[in-house]
Amino acid sequence: MLKVSHLQKSFGNHAVLNDIDFEVHKGDVVSIIGASGSGKSTMLRCINLLEEPGGGEILFHGQDITDAKVNVPAYRAKVGMVFQNFNLFNNMTVLENCIVGQVKVAKKKPEEARISAVRYLRQVGMEPFLNAKPRQLSGGQKQRVAIARALAMEPEVLLFDEPTSALDPQMVGEVLSVMEDLAKQGLTMLVVTHEMAFARDVSTHVIYMSEGVIEEEGTPAQIFGAPRSEKTKEFLARFRNTAV
Amino acid sequence: MLKVSHLQKSFGNHAVLNDIDFEVHKGDVVSIIGASGSGKSTMLRCINLLEEPGGGEILFHGQDITDAKVNVPAYRAKVGMVFQNFNLFNNMTVLENCIVGQVKVAKKKPEEARISAVRYLRQVGMEPFLNAKPRQLSGGQKQRVAIARALAMEPEVLLFDEPTSALDPQMVGEVLSVMEDLAKQGLTMLVVTHEMAFARDVSTHVIYMSEGVIEEEGTPAQIFGAPRSEKTKEFLARFRNTAV
Amino acid sequence: MSISNMSFLGRIGYLLQRYGTSYLKGAGTTLVIALVSTAIGCLIGFVVGVVQTIPVDKKRDSAVKRGLLKVVKVILKAYVELFRGTPMIVQAVFIYYGLSQVFNIQLGMWSAAFLVVSINTGAYMAESVRGGIISVDPGQMEGAKAIGMTHVQAMKNVILPQAIRNIMPQIGNNLIINIKDTSVLSVISIVDLFFVHKSVAGALYTYFESATIVMAIYLTMTLVTSRLLLLVEKKMDGDANYELVDTMDIGNQLRTAREHDGEGRRG
Amino acid sequence: MSISNMSFLGRIGYLLQRYGTSYLKGAGTTLVIALVSTAIGCLIGFVVGVVQTIPVDKKRDSAVKRGLLKVVKVILKAYVELFRGTPMIVQAVFIYYGLSQVFNIQLGMWSAAFLVVSINTGAYMAESVRGGIISVDPGQMEGAKAIGMTHVQAMKNVILPQAIRNIMPQIGNNLIINIKDTSVLSVISIVDLFFVHKSVAGALYTYFESATIVMAIYLTMTLVTSRLLLLVEKKMDGDANYELVDTMDIGNQLRTAREHDGEGRRG
Amino acid sequence: SSKTEEPAADNAAEATEETASADAGEKKVLKVAMECGYAPYNWTQPDDSNGAVPINDSSDYAYGYDVMMAKKIADELGYELQIVKLDWDSLVPAVQSGTVDCVIAGQSITSDRLEMVDFSTPYYYASVVSLVKQDGPLADAAGISDFEGATCTSQLGTIWYDICLPQIKDANIQPAQESAPAMLVALESGRTDLVVTDMPTAKAACVAYPDLKLLDFTETDDDFAVSDEEINIGISVQKGNSELLDGINSVLATMTVDDFNSMMDEAISVQPLSE
Numbered sequence A, B: 001m002l003k004v005s006h007l008q009k010s011f012g013n014h015a016v017l018n019d020i021d022f023e024v025h026k027g028d029v030v031s032i033i034g035a036s037g038s039g040k041s042t043m044l045r046c047i048n049l050l051e052e053p054g055g056g057e058i059l060f061h062g063q064d065i066t067d068a069k070v071n072v073p074a075y076r077a078k079v080g081m082v083f084q085n086f087n088l089f090n091n092m093t094v095l096e097n098c099i100v101g102q103v104k105v106a107k108k109k110p111e112e113a114r115i116s117a118v119r120y121l122r123q124v125g126m127e128p129f130l131n132a133k134p135r136q137l138s139g140g141q142k143q144r145v146a147i148a149r150a151l152a153m154e155p156e157v158l159l160f161d162e163p164t165s166a167l168d169p170q171m172v173g174e175v176l177s178v179m180e181d182l183a184k185q186g187l188t189m190l191v192v193t194h195e196m197a198f199a200r201d202v203s204t205h206v207i208y209m210s211e212g213v214i215e216e217e218g219t220p221a222q223i224f225g226a227p228r229s230e231k232t233k234e235f236l237a238r239f240r241n242t243a244v
Numbered sequence C, D: 001m002s003i004s005n006m007s008f009l010g011r012i013g014y015l016l017q018r019y020g021t022s023y024l025k026g027a028g029t030t031l032v033i034a035l036v037s038t039a040i041g042c043l044i045g046f047v048v049g050v051v052q053t054i055p056v057d058k059k060r061d062s063a064v065k066r067g068l069l070k071v072v073k074v075i076l077k078a079y080v081e082l083f084r085g086t087p088m089i090v091q092a093v094f095i096y097y098g099l100s101q102v103f104n105i106q107l108g109m110w111s112a113a114f115l116v117v118s119i120n121t122g123a124y125m126a127e128s129v130r131g132g133i134i135s136v137d138p139g140q141m142e143g144a145k146a147i148g149m150t151h152v153q154a155m156k157n158v159i160l161p162q163a164i165r166n167i168m169p170q171i172g173n174n175l176i177i178n179i180k181d182t183s184v185l186s187v188i189s190i191v192d193l194f195f196v197h198k199s200v201a202g203a204l205y206t207y208f209e210s211a212t213i214v215m216a217i218y219l220t221m222t223l224v225t226s227r228l229l230l231l232v233e234k235k236m237d238g239d240a241n242y243e244l245v246d247t248m249d250i251g252n253q254l255r256t257a258r259e260h261d262g263e264g265r266r267g
Numbered sequence E: 001s002s003k004t005e006e007p008a009a010d011n012a013a014e015a016t017e018e019t020a021s022a023d024a025g026e027k028k029v030l031k032v033a034m035e036c037g038y039a040p041y042n043w044t045q046p047d048d049s050n051g052a053v054p055i056n057d058s059s060d061y062a063y064g065y066d067v068m069m070a071k072k073i074a075d076e077l078g079y080e081l082q083i084v085k086l087d088w089d090s091l092v093p094a095v096q097s098g099t100v101d102c103v104i105a106g107q108s109i110t111s112d113r114l115e116m117v118d119f120s121t122p123y124y125y126a127s128v129v130s131l132v133k134q135d136g137p138l139a140d141a142a143g144i145s146d147f148e149g150a151t152c153t154s155q156l157g158t159i160w161y162d163i164c165l166p167q168i169k170d171a172n173i174q175p176a177q178e179s180a181p182a183m184l185v186a187l188e189s190g191r192t193d194l195v196v197t198d199m200p201t202a203k204a205a206c207v208a209y210p211d212l213k214l215l216d217f218t219e220t221d222d223d224f225a226v227s228d229e230e231i232n233i234g235i236s237v238q239k240g241n242s243e244l245l246d247g248i249n250s251v252l253a254t255m256t257v258d259d260f261n262s263m264m265d266e267a268i269s270v271q272p273l274s275e
C-alpha cells in the first residue's frame, strides 16, 4: 500500500537521504533501525510530507503523493505520526490533545471523539491524567499521550518515531502489545526504533539505514540471524552480545 | 558525598516523592530505574534544586544544600545535569552550547573552553556538527550534545536523565564507555535509565523507584539476580525474559 | 475667591467642580472608542497575521490559488504598511473630510472614529501577531499538520491560542496606546478626554492643573485595564499543577484500565 | 500664478518647491529622535524586563536582598505604569516647563525630547520584553541554571537573545510609533515633520496638499525602517540549513575522532 | 532669561549665525512664543524676505502681524528678538513657566485668562466675519438670522466659538476645531455649513479655497453681538512680570487702531498666500 522509490532529501549540501527504495504492505510492521543521524526521522517526515522530498516517488495506494494534485491534509489524516519529541499541543489538556483531530479533521461528534480518546488513553495507562497539561507530564507520560493521540485518529498507516524511547521496560511491553493488537487488526506501521528486541520480535520486516541509504533489509530472522553487510553486523554487535 | 534523606515533593495534592533516602559515594554510578511517572526525573530535579524540595535534606559534602545560605549557582556548577529533553540553547551552535558555561560560569579562557568543548564533542561523535544549531540536529545528535555540554563543565557529580534514550545500540555503547571512563576517573553519576543492560553492567548501585518511593535498592547483582520485592520482579520481568 | 489666589490644589478642585462631568464624559468616550477599537483591531490583526503566514506551496497550489494568495497578501501588506506608517490624525482627516469632499461619502463621526482606530490597531496587531506566531515552537505546527489539520485549522486551534498568550502584554500595550491616541480624533469632532483638557486649559489658562486631572484619569483607566489584562493572563496560564481526576485512585484506575484491555496482551 | 488657480498636484509641487527643505529637515529631526530614543528605550525595556523577572527566593535570599529587590521592582513597575499610562505630550510639558517652573531645572529642549521619548519607549518595551521572555521555552532557563548560570547570566546569554528574536516585530512597531509620536514634541519647540506640516498648512491653508506630502514622507521612512528590520530578522534566523564543517569528510572525521579516543572503550 | 540648549548636530550653520548676532552687543533677549502657523498673524517661511525673523533652533523664518509687532516692541525696548516656535497647546505653560517672556499669538483677552497670566492692552481688534461655501445654501445670507439651524463650528478657545456661535438660532454647534486649517477643511468638505472667524483669516482662506464666500455683516444690525472688549487680542506675559508688561504697554500706547490696521494690511500683502 506504500511504496517508496528513489526517495532523496538534502539539507543544503548535506545529502541526508539517498535513493531510498522499499515497499510496505497492509498489516506490515516495518522496523527502521540505524545509527543516530542516519536519516530515519527525515525519512518518516518525508513520507508524511512534513519535509518536501528532494526527489523520487512515494506511492500510497498507487497514487504518488508527492504529486501536485494530492490533498495533503486528507492524506496526512490517513497517515498518522508519533514524533520523536512528541509535539503535544501545549495549549490543551491530555484529553483535548486526543480529541481535537477527531473533531476538526475527522469531523466526528465531540462525544464520540471523547469516548474513543479515553479508550486509547486508557490503553496506554494515561486515563488518570486526562486533565493534565503536557508540561505537567513526565517524559514517558508525554510519549504515551502522543501514541494515544495518533491512534485516536484511526489512520491506515502509522509512522512511529522511537515510540518507546522514554518508556520503562514494563510500559514498553504494554505499548508493544497494543501495537501488536493493532497490527493484527490490519494497521500498517513504520517504526523507527532503537529497541532491537522490538524490531526482532514484533516486526514483519526490518530496514537497516546507514548514512542515508538502506544498507540492508529483510525479515527479522535474516537481519538479526544472518546479517550480510559488515556495517549491519557491527551495528548489531552490542545488541547481539548482550541480548541474544 | 551526596546524601538524600526524607526527601519529599508534591505538586498540588499530588505527592510525587515520598520520603526518599539514599547515599552516593565518590565514584559511584547509581542507576535509578522505575516506571514512567514514578518520580525519577523529579528526584534529579530536586537534587539540582530545579524543583524546590517539599521537605527533607540533601547533603552535599556534608552541607545541606536546601539550606538558605547555600550559593545555588555555584552548587549547580559542581552538579551537572543532562535533561530528558536536552534543553540545548536554541540560540547557539553546538560548539557555543558547550563553551558558554565554561566561560561564563567556570570563568575559563575562551580558547581553553573551546579546546575542551571540542574534545568532549569528539568523544560523543559530534565534532562534525560544531556549527549546527540544535533545531538542525537529529534526536540522538541533540542528546549527545547535551551530554558533551554537561561533561564540559567538569562537574563532581553528574545527573543523567535517560541519557541514551534517543541513541542507537552502537552509540549507546560508545556513550556508556565514555561514562565508564569518567567513573574510573572518579566522577560520581546518578543515571535515570530504562536501559536495564546499562543498570546491570555499568552501575555500582541500583535504585528501583515506584510511585514516589524507593521500592528496592542494592547492587546490580542483587536487584537483577535476586529481587526481593514483588513489584521489582514484575517490573524487571520483560527485561529478564528477553535479555538474561 | 478668584482662581489667581488659589493654590494649585485649590484650582484643581475648582476645575473639577466646574468641569467634572465634562472630564468624565470625555473619559467615557475615550474608553469606549479604545475598548471597541482594540477588540476589532485585534481581530483584524489575527486574521491578517494568519493569512500572512499561510505558506505558499509552489508545487501543490494551483497557479490561480497562488496568484490569489499573492494578491491578498500584497493587499494586506500594503494595508499594514500604509496605516502603520502614516499618522492616525491625518488618516482621520482624509477619511472623514476627504471622503466627504471627494466622493461625497458621509461617514458618521463615530463610525469614522471606530474605523480609524480599529484599522490602525489592526495594522499594529498584525505585526505583533506575527511575532507571537514565530515565537511558538514549530513542532506545534508539525504536530497539527501530522493529524491532518489544514493551515487555518492548525492556526486556529493550536498556534494562535499559544501566540495570544505570548502577545497578551502587547495587547495591553495597544489598548493603552489607544486610550491615549483617541485624542487625535478631536479633528473629527470627537470630544474625548484630552479635548476636554484642551478646552479647559484654553479657556482658563490652567494647563498644569487641568493636565494633572487628566493624567490622573488616564492613569486610573490604564491601571485598571492593565490589571484586568494581567488577570486574564493569569487565567490563561491556568494552575501550575494539575489535579488528578481522582488522586487517591490512580493505582486502581490504572489497574482497572489494564484489566479491561488486558486481553490479547503478553505478560 | 496664484495658488488659488492651481490644481491639487500643482499645489503640492508649489509647497515642495517652497518648503521642501523644511519638510526634509523636519523629517531628519523626526528620524533622529525616533531612532535614538527607540534604541535607548529598548535598552531600558530590556533592563526593566530582566529585573522584573528576577525570581524572589523566599528561602535563600536575605531579607535585605528581598526587600531591595521588592523596592526596585515596585519602582520599575510604577515607572512603567506612569509613563505608559499618561499622554507623552503632557509628560513633555511637565518635564520641560514644569521642572523649570517648580524646581528651576532647565532641561534643553533636545535633552528633554530624547528623555521623554526614550522613557516612554522603555515603558512600552518593558512589557514587550516581558512577552518575549514568557514566550521562550522554560526549558531554556532550566538548561542555563543547570550549568550554574545566575538569573542574570541566563537572561543575558540564553533567554534574551531568543526573546529579542520574538519581539523584533514589536521593536519595529515601536520605532514606527516613535517616528509618528515625536510630533507631540512640538509642544517643546521641536520642529519635527508634523510641525512643519502644521506650519505650512497654517501659512497657506493647504491642509490636504501638505498632508499628502507628509504622509508620503512618513511612509517612506517607515517602509525603509521596517524593511531594514526585516533584514535584521532574516539575519537573526540564520541559514535554514547548517553546513557541515567539512561535508565530504564526516566519515573520516568521525573515524579519526573514534580512533583518537578509542582507548579504554569496549567493542 | 537664558536657557542652555544643546546645539542640534545638524544646526551647525546656525550656531555660527547666532554667534555673529551675539557679537552685535550684550543686548537682553526677548523670547516671544507663537505657533508660526496662522497666517496672516504668524507664519513660517523658508527665507528672510520682507524682514522675517529667524526662528530659534530652526533654519526657517517667522513673519506676520505678530512678528512685526514683536520686532517693534523689541526694537523700542532695546531687546534682541528671539522667536520661539511652539505648538498652540504649550504657549501658556511656556509663558507661565518663564521659558519664554511673552506670547504674541492672537490670544483673546478674557477675564478667566487674566487670572492666570497678565495681558497687555489690545494689540489688534479682530472683527467677526463668517465663511460659507459659495454654492451652498447659506451663500446669500444677509444676516445671522439667515443662519438659523446651520451646522457650524469655529476655533477652540476663541470668542467666535464661545460667544458668536451660540447667537445663531437653533444652531447645530459642532465641537471646536483646534486650528484654522482644520476648521477650513471641515467647511470645505461639507461637514459644516459655516465657520466664524476674523477678517484676516477669512481673507486668507478665500485665497486658498476660491469656492468659499466671506460674509461680513459688521455694517448691519443683523450681526453677531460682541463688545469691543471681547474682540481684543493681547500679548500675554508671566503673572507679575510688570517690568515687561509696562514696557509692552508703553510701546502699544504709541500706536492707534489705524496703525494696527495698516500693519495688518502689510502682513496680509506679504503673506505666503499672496504671492
Ligand SMILES: Nc1ncnc2c1ncn2[C@@H]1O[C@H](COP(=O)(O)OP(=O)(O)OP(=O)(O)O)[C@@H](O)[C@H]1O
Residues within 6 Å of the ligand: A135, A136, A137, A138, A139, A140, A141, A166, A167, A168, B011, B012, B014, B016, B034, B035, B036, B037, B038, B039, B040, B041, B042, B043, B084, C240, C241, C242
Ligand atoms: N508541574 C507538575 N504538576 C503536576 N504534576 C507534575 C508536574 N510535573 C511532574 N508531575 C508529575 O509527577 C510525576 C512524576 O514525574 P517524573 O517526571 O518525575 O516521572 P519520571 O519518573 O521521570 O517518569 P518518566 O520515566 O516517564 O520520565 C508524574 O506523574 C508527573 O505527571
Ligand SMILES: Nc1ncnc2c1ncn2[C@@H]1O[C@H](COP(=O)(O)OP(=O)(O)OP(=O)(O)O)[C@@H](O)[C@H]1O
Residues within 6 Å of the ligand: A011, A012, A014, A016, A034, A035, A036, A037, A038, A039, A040, A041, A042, A043, A084, B135, B136, B137, B138, B139, B140, B141, B166, B167, B168, D240, D241, D242
Ligand atoms: N534543518 C536541517 N538542516 C541541516 N541538516 C539537518 C536538518 N535537519 C536534520 N538534519 C540532519 O539530517 C541528518 C539526519 O537526521 P535525522 O533526524 O533523520 O536522523 P535520525 O536517523 O532520525 O537520527 P536519530 O536516531 O538520532 O534521531 C542528521 O545529520 C541531521 O543533522
Ligand SMILES: [Mg+2]
Residues within 6 Å of the ligand: A040, A041, A042, A084, A161, B138, B139, B140
Ligand atoms: Mg530521529
Ligand SMILES: [Mg+2]
Residues within 6 Å of the ligand: A138, A139, A140, B040, B041, B042, B084, B161
Ligand atoms: Mg523522567
